Amino acid sequence: MIFNSLTSKAVNFEQTKNDDYEEQVLTESINTQSVAAKKSTAAEAAIKRFDSGWCVEDLELSSADRLLAESQIEDWDEYRGRARVKTASSINLDDxxxxxxxxxxxxxxxxISELEALAMSGDKWAMVTLVQVSQGDLNLKHKVAxxxxxxxxxxxxxEYLVIEALSAAKNSYRQTGNIEQSHEHIIDALSYVYFGLNTYSTAALTPYLAIxxxxxxxxxxxxxxxxxxLQPQIEGRYLALSNKVKRDQNNLSIQTAQPSRAIKNEFYRSIAIHELSYDKVLAEIAFSPIGxxxxxxxxxxxxxxxxxxxQKLQQMSIDTKNVN
Known part of the structure; x- marks a missing residue:
């Protein structure tokens, strides 16, 4: 019950671009900026080539190069299994x-029995589905993750592993009131956060911050x-996880894809958005480097x-004041 509650809580923070509530609100706000602000953005566009040192897609690339960047992001999302499941209550909602x-x-x-069987057979999208649904054997879901x-x-x-670890930490603290016992699970959660960050992913960071x-x-x-x-313990847990993943990949001859500039800049954009609400925690992570x-x-x-x-937020604030 507690795990399902935490799962629902994390899912509520997922939205269209990077499964983060703040990003959806910000994106919608930016899309409603004044015509003058949009013209200003257009004037700054296409100042860098795609193969040059650009950082901000919508300000520095031409429309053609933006499409190329978005195509790379779509391919990367497919590679890393970013396909969000619809529940029975959301089946008719906008894709x-x-x-x-x-x-x-x-x-x-x-x-669920069919889904678990397919996941155990190694079907990638069955596995991705299984770790998102509320039903299923928890031990199997952990192994699949x-x-x-x-x-x-x-x-x-x-996302699943972070929520699982934080749920265990919460249960432990509720039962014992001993934060030291909860720390073991929190260290697990943070090892996944650092694993994600080291692979240019906010998939673990987003639910960690939200919860x-x-x-x-x-x-x-x-x-x-x-x-x-906790940095020494987190680093030890992270290294054990990272080394095992690399060792298993080598043993199975799995070739891992490397993120392009477009992928990295999308990651940086996501971190920048998180900083608006979680700057203190992100600063602590930045000052406790691992990997x-x-x-x-x-x-x-x-x-x-x-x-x-x-700058965009400041311009939006100015535009709002001018309208009022």
Whole structure:
């Protein structure tokens, strides 16, 4: 019950572009900017070539190059298994809110026994579906999520593993009141967050931020989460996970794809949007580097995306005042 509650909570934070509520609100707001602001954006467009050092797609690329960037992002989303399942209550909702649902549509209405059988046989999209639905054997779903990390289809696997770990931490604290026992599960959750960040993915970060910043966590647990203090344990857990994934990939001769500039800049854009609401936690993560996160979280294109985002918000504020 608690796990399903946390799953629902995390899903509520998913939206169309990067499954993040703030991004949807921001995107909708930006799309309603004044004509003058849009002309200003158009004037700045196409100042860099696609194969040059661009950072902000909608300001620095031509329309043709933006299409190329978006095509690469779509291919990357397919590779990492980003196909959102519709539940029975959302089956008739707009597909725009369920990116790449067509990959999992044939699976989402199967009986759970059929879905589990297909997932156990190694069917990628059955596996991606299984870790999103509320039914199913939890031990099997955990194993499937770990297998998806090895395959590279990690998007919803990371989300599932973070929610699972945070649910366990919450249960532990409710039962014992001992934060030290909960820390073991929180360390697991953060190891998945760092695994995602090191692969240019916010799939683990998004539910971690959403869950730990509100509700029971905000009131009872989050103040005890000291990422810097837990860094050695998190790093050990991360390295064990990362090394096992790489070892299994080598043993299975799985070739992993590498993110292009378009993918990395989309990731930086997502981080910049998260910073609007979760700057304190993200700063703590940035100051507690694990793997390559020191360079990733200080990348020039992340700073550029953050700066441009702030400029857009300021312009929107000015436009709103002028209208009023």
């Amino acid at each position: 725009a809110d369920y990116p790449n649902n067509f990959f999992v549509a044939p699976y989402q209405e199967l009986a 770990k297998q998806l990390l090895i395959q590279g289809a990690s998007y919803y696997a990371l 730990t910043s509100s509700g029971y966590y905000k009131e009872n647990i989050s103040s005890y989460i000291d990422i810097k203090g 390559d996160t020191a360079s990733i979280m200080s990348a020039p294109c992340l700073k550029e995306n953050s700066a441009k985002l702030q």
